[in-house]
Amino acid sequence: MNRKILNNQYILMINRYFYPMKRENIDQLVKVEYLQSVSCPLQDSQFSFFQIVYVLSGKGFLKINNNMASYSEGSLILLTPNDQHYLEIQENTDLLLVKFSERYVKNYKWNSINSMQCLLYGASFLSGCILQNKPDIVLVKSIVDSLLHGIHHPDLYQDELTLTYVNALIVIAARNISKMRAEHITSNTDKRVIDIIDYIQGNIHDPALLKVSSIAKKFGFSETYLGSYFKKQSGETIQQYILNYKMRLIEHRLLFSDMRVNEIVTEFGFSDESHLNKFFKKRHHMSLTEYKKGKEPQVVA
Structure with a gap:
């Protein structure tokens, strides 16, 4: 992906995260943003919504609830509303942010996942990239490319397409969390x-x-x-x-x-x-x- 020069809009977007223990809200159920960051930390930010973060490029460290994990290109990270975190950037980083409210998760009619909301909250006990199921790597990359295309080249019925892509991303995140949770069970634990x-x-x-x-x-x-x-x-x-x-x-x-x-x-x-x-x-x-x-x-x- 070609790197763009930071404009004032991106700088303001970055700077608003710097103040410690601030709570950010979104004014809609689902919101997708493209963000470019320079080597500055994302300190003690807390959101009132879920946020899927996909790393398009760059590398560094992400601290979530006192757990430190590295990130790099292709990392998929899920932040829940109660998480406390900051981003420590080692290389200029491009991110796709997919924000969605708790109410959206609760009210959406998921076909076969009765506890989607509970499953996503399980990410609070994980840190770092949740994309551990290898077949999903290609799927996520395709979805991310589609979301980016919609941001840069919006067209008719773009909102409907965006919701479809976001829902797919949420389900993939839930699938990976479910598999990761099962892997954390010790051999002595009855599954x-x-x-x-x-x-x-x-x-x-x-x-x-x-x-x-x-x-x-x-x-x-x-x-x-x-x-x-x-x-x-x-x-x-x-x-x-x-x-x-x-x-x-x-x-x-x-x-x-x-x-x-x-x-x-x-x-x-x-x-x-x-x-x-x-x-x-x-x-x-x-x-x-x-x-x-x-x-x-x-x-x-």
Whole structure:
């Protein structure tokens, strides 16, 4: 790809990332940007949306949640709304940024992936390039070229084409995260526990399906055996895992979405706002409103 001279628009785009612990929002569900960067660090930036970063050229290091990983041409990196990161550039770097909101992931009708949102949040536990499935390398390169072509040569129905390409990129990212997560399981771990975790994450909004009796029936276990099995494999009881996972999602809603409390109540099957607030206070020793105000970072316009 021919390197272009940085113009004022790109310089402003780069500079707005430099201020520590600033929160950036997007004004649309999906946004695709081409960015050229010089050798300056991307320090302590935090976004209110998911972001897929594809490295077109250059190399350097990316720190995500205190984990350092190198990047180079062809790296595909997924940043989730709760990630803290900065970019340390060794060589002038060209990037394609694909930004999409949590609401977009949640509301889109994925054909066969019930827990797409949960799967993408799994990237928080990974660092560096998520493109580990070799056959996907060619697919991603083709999608990226198509997105770049749309940026530089927009045509009729460009928005519809862009959404198609972005959706394909999201699914490929999810596939690679799923495979990477499976590879992180040690030889001593029974892989059935991953199926149980996937089931819990995919049904986290349905209290009836999260009952131990329902999970045990689904996987052919007795309730007693399921409890001891899950504790042995994961290090926590199944109820602790469900409550901790639900709490993480609620925290994300409060910090990185525009959802109202009554919408969160409905989404997670609480009886009313008082019930949700009591659940939240028991763990955080503060109300939902206090938590949101106390954690809210400064917004970048």
